[in-house]
Amino acid sequence: MKRNFIKISGIVQGVGFRPYVYKIAVKNNLKGWVNNTSEGVFVDVEGTDENISNLVTLLQSSPPPLAKITDIQIEELAITGFKDFTIKTSEDNKNKVTLISPDISTCEDCFNDISDPMNKRYEYPFTNCTNCGPRFTIIKNIPYDRCETTMSKFPMCTECTEEYENPLDRRFHAQPNACDECGPKLWIESSKGERIECDNPLEFTRKELLKGKILAIKGLGGFHLCCNAYDKEALQTLRLRKNRPFKPFAIMVDNPEVLKRGYIINTAEEELIRSKERPIVIIEKKRGAELFPLELAPNVNTCGVMMPYTPLHKLLFKGDITALVMTSANITSLPLEYTNEGARENLSSIADYFLFHNRDIHTPIDDSIVRIVGDRTQTLRRARGYVPLPLKHVKMNSILALGPNMKNTFSFSKEDNIFMSQYNGDLESYDNIILYKKNLEHFSRIYDFQPEVVVYDNHPAYFTTTYSNEFKAKKLSVQHHYAHILSCMTENSLLHKKVIGIAFDGTGYGDDGKVWGGEFFICDVNEYKRYAHFEYMDIQGGESAIKNPWKIAVAYLNQAFKKSCSNLTENEFENVLSSITDKEIDTNTIITLLNKKINTFTTSSLGRLFDCISSLISVCDKSTYEGQASIELQELLWNLNIKSDDSYEHVINENDGLKIIGVSELICDISKDILNYVPKEIISLKFHNTIVNIIVDICLSIRDEININDICLSGGVFQNSYILESCIQKLTPLSFNVYTHKDYPCNDGGISLGQLIYAWHQIKEL
Structure with a gap:
């Protein structure tokens, strides 16, 4: 006989860990106890050496489905003579980090429960167990007990209480446990706020969706706007009401098989779609197939698809309903609606009906977006299913990285964990800033976090720059694109190396006060050197130009024509200029303002160059959503359906030790192709x-000079799958090691991770 004290760290709270240990202990005739603490799960156990070994082996090899063990420590103690094995009450030590599970898709056992007419939870839309369901969105504080969640207002009935208290039941200490007798309820309201009396709100919803109606449906982390994905008129109506003319809608299907007639779904994509995280997965159309009306995703040949991840969603798919639009319910540029009051106020002009429930969402969270590029996973938006999983790191100071202005996330470190928030949107509206602060306060409370250091983007006009002054901590700022590369280096465990950092995006404040975005760096964790960048171009109109790519095309064409390298005649210049369509004002006015440098900014941004080319060849002159011009430019390659290495000649000059990549020459060559009626697909x-x-x-060139073989690709431009995959295919045979993002976004959503790492190493050097 011996006694072992076992400390299990990781995501071990609220995932059925204690009953799992209890079952193994009882089966192996072990005595002692198990409990939850802020540090993890503690097990104090007595028994034979063989039986204790069986316990430890099973914990390591097959823990509960939602558990994620990061460490097991075992200490031998003196025998105390336990009489039985018990589950003790949770303990809280606020000096320690308690890891919380993300919200996870309903498990098959629970889906089976709601499908079984003999089960008490038949068609109950809030069914869950210890292995699935809401976590992060309902937690108010830790330890994760029912009284600290939004389920606290629903006292369990006798039967649910028995399940909750039975260590052998899969609903033992499932904090959201409930049934139709004691749990949350659904109801329907009209857009005018009138309660619709009906026996079955889900059946009412299904019927109205089949009639072409639009419903605002309250889900796990917020509301979705929902309509029948096959209904062209419903799609048109939703686009009109939401003022979303072109941005693609995501869809939900109960079975991916229904999509295979119109879309290519490889094994890796199907595994992602069916995974317990249930993100939106981007898949590609089959050529010649039109499964849905074009209004689902105008001008693009991909579709974002997810499967039901709650019983409520699952129960929508009956009868003739096989595919539903499920798009985040918000007014453009405002946060996701997640309260009943907010939905009534802001969505009544869009939705015909509301499907409400009375389980409060404490922390709103969007759907995650993921795709497969080649054989690599690429996370485009990290949210539901993944947050708040931490990145394990060496022990660090308490650092808060406030993140960027666009696609914001913040990150913070506590002990040996780095936590990144969910997607917070763009910090350009009051409502988004309020949500950002609320989310930061929530994370700070549940992890008892107080920053010693605060780091932010070095753009002087960003909200986060001003907000940093509210913290009584050491302050640091970091260059936007360097943070991009550090984020990629961190994710790929390259902080001990020097790398070639390629950061391509739309906007980032440069060290010279100009707008960077087409940058080649030589980086290590302590510093970066700018090696090359795309030629600076002047653009007139600020934010207006970004929303009107034709203005960017005019600016680039004008500057290219004025350069001594230009091979365009004045007549050719005028002909190309006149082909730029949808002008709100005369192009000559724009050129006059450019020449006088009135309201202009100077940029090396590759994102803006994509916008320019898209407009120049009449693909997209007005951008109604972020990245539209670039996305539609890439979509031309799908239409082309040929493989070719055809390209334009490129010029690389040198100035003050920097290599400058010619843009003017490229614009002139593309202009010649336009005048020669070369198809836009070939130009793209x-x-x-x-x-x-x-x-x-x-x-x-960098390798010849400095002998670096490791390359990190980061920035929003690398969401372009053709650019990303082609870079990997061309650089890898040249003996380069090409690193990209996987679990954290390459766009600005990943920047806060790089900011945090920058601050940590700066502190270490002081």
């Missing part, structure tokens, strides 16, 4: 290939 292909060739040439 040649342009994309040119960018890839430039990347390869600069990387070879």
